[in-house]
Structure formats: structure tokens, C-alpha cells
Amino acid sequence: MxxxxxxxxxxxxxxxxxxxxxxxxxxxxxxxxxxxxxxxxxxxxxxxxxxxxxxxxxxxxxxxxxxxxxxxxxxxxxxxxLNVNNIINVVLVGAGNLGQAILRNNFKKERNIIIKGAFDNDSSQFGKEISGIQILPMEQMKDFIISEQICTAICAVPSEVSQEVVEQLIDAGITSILNFAPGRIKVPVNIQMKYIDFSSEIFTMVYQNEALYPANLVEED
The missing domain is CATH 1.10.10.10 (Winged helix-like DNA-binding domain superfamily/Winged helix DNA-binding domain)
Known part of the structure; x- marks a missing residue:
């Protein structure tokens, strides 16, 4: 939203x-x-x-x-x-296992959030269609974002290339990014960056669970 x-x-x-x-x-x-x-x-x-x-x-x-x-x-x-009545168009970068899972979901519970395009640098994925969205090469991403006037992106690429990809997104006009790579990215102060770090979330849950149920904690040998 x-x-x-x-x-x-x-x-x-x-x-x-x-x-x-x-x-x-x-x-x-x-x-x-x-x-x-x-x-x-x-x-x-x-x-x-x-x-x-x-x-x-x-x-x-x-x-x-x-x-x-x-x-x-x-x-x-x-x-x-939350501007719920507005349609929010999004692009997805990274069409690996995680990216494809996101495409299959395509925000079914949030009808005002729509993934309009998906991009990857793996040529074996080009042309593949998931939930009506065709995976396109990265070279087409900037023109697509500009033509569709998209401001929000989901970044589901490996950590080692996430900085480069985020910079490409910003250069194309993206101002809000949801990033699934755990490493922190350097972005201008006017860019909204949200991180989804599965490991951190699990550690947080384990910490909270330990406080409630200390007997469940198993120490390493």
C-alpha cells in the first residue's frame, strides 16, 4: 500500500x-x-x-x-x-525462485497493488510468463519504468548485485524499493528503502519465543 x-x-x-x-x-x-x-x-x-x-x-x-x-x-x-483507492503499479527485479513466487501471488489480497513488469539478467528466463507477466531482460527495464510511470519496485536479486540493481532502479525514476537482500544498500535520502530479511525475522522470533518459553531453546554443542 x-x-x-x-x-x-x-x-x-x-x-x-x-x-x-x-x-x-x-x-x-x-x-x-x-x-x-x-x-x-x-x-x-x-x-x-x-x-x-x-x-x-x-x-x-x-x-x-x-x-x-x-x-x-x-x-x-x-x-x-494509505491511499487504498489508488492503483499502485510495481516492477519486480529478479525472477529466480523468490521472484517467481512473488509473481504467482501478485498481491491477490491487495487488488490495488499490481506487478506490471518483471526483469532478470538470466536469458533462460526471457519470455517466460508467470501470472500473465512476461519476464523481460534488464536492458528493457528503464524504458519500461519510464513509459509506465512506475515509482515502486521489488528487488529480489542476490546480495552481491543488489547495490547495482538498486542504482539502476533509481536512475529509472524509482523512489520506493522493497529489498529482499539482507545487505544494506546506499541510497539517496529521498529514496524509501524497506528491507525484508528472513534471517533477522527468524532470530527476532526465536528471541521473543525464548522469553516466553525458555525450555524450547536448544544450545549448540
Whole structure:
């Protein structure tokens, strides 16, 4: 989901939780629920109710103590903040196993996010079609991005080439990048870069799990 400029005025952690809140509120709205308390929303999102109240406070008086939040109203607030009604076109770079899995999914649950093009430097992949998207050579990427006026990219290439690929994306006009390589990339300050690092996520979960269930930790020999 593309973020409204207003979101840059709030803490990053809060901004990252907004899509979670929106999806939960949308489900409640579709189920005909008229209002919800932070405790109930906490059970749905697995986010502490105190954190929810603090996050919501950044957007004014969204609810009342003891009454909760009007589901329709708050859903619409987050819909506007997240620009949910806008179509977000994305390019994918890297059509290996991970890239192909992303193509097959193609944001089926988020109808406003669409992968418009996929690129790779492996000639054996050229012309291959996945979920209606044809894999094209990297040489065609810049012209494609410019002609389609795309600002967002998913980078699913190996770490050793991620810096070079990101620079090519920026040169083509990309301003927001979701990067699956764990190594940090040098980018200009005006470029939004988000990292998806599976190893870090697993270590974080193990740390949190150890705190809850110390007996589950197995030490190395």
C-alpha cells in the first residue's frame, strides 16, 4: 500500500502498523460491526491495546474512552491515509525462485497493488510468463519504468548485485524499493528503502519465543 505523505509525520513503527489496522477494521466493517474497542482490536492484530491507542492518537480523536472506535469512520480514515483507492503499479527485479513466487501471488489480497513488469539478467528466463507477466531482460527495464510511470519496485536479486540493481532502479525514476537482500544498500535520502530479511525475522522470533518459553531453546554443542 502506498503511504499518504501525512504518514511521514508519524513514527515509522506506527506507519508500518497502519496496514494491519486497516485490514482488521475492513474485516469488521464487512461483517457489519459498528464499533470496536482497542482490546478487541488487539486480539485481532496481536498488537497491545496500549500501542493501538497510542498509534490512533496520532490522528486526532478517533474514539472515546469506554466506547471504542466507530468502525466505518476509522476504516475510512486509514483508507485515506494509505491511499487504498489508488492503483499502485510495481516492477519486480529478479525472477529466480523468490521472484517467481512473488509473481504467482501478485498481491491477490491487495487488488490495488499490481506487478506490471518483471526483469532478470538470466536469458533462460526471457519470455517466460508467470501470472500473465512476461519476464523481460534488464536492458528493457528503464524504458519500461519510464513509459509506465512506475515509482515502486521489488528487488529480489542476490546480495552481491543488489547495490547495482538498486542504482539502476533509481536512475529509472524509482523512489520506493522493497529489498529482499539482507545487505544494506546506499541510497539517496529521498529514496524509501524497506528491507525484508528472513534471517533477522527468524532470530527476532526465536528471541521473543525464548522469553516466553525458555525450555524450547536448544544450545549448540
Amino acid at each position: 502506498e503511504l499518504n505523505p501525512k504518514i511521514h509525520q508519524i513514527p515509522n513503527a506506527t506507519a508500518h502498523r497502519l496496514p494491519i489496522y486497516y485490514r482488521s477494521l475492513k474485516k469488521l466493517n464487512e461483517a457489519g460491526v459498528e464499533r470496536v474497542k482497542s482490546k478487541e482490536l488487539s486480539q485481532m492484530t496481536q498488537i497491545p491495546s496500549a500501542t493501538i491507542r497510542r498509534d490512533f492518537s496520532h490522528f486526532g480523536e478517533l474514539g472515546r474512552s469506554g466506547y471504542g472506535y466507530e468502525v466505518v469512520y476509522v476504516t475510512e480514515v486509514f483508507r485515506e491515509l
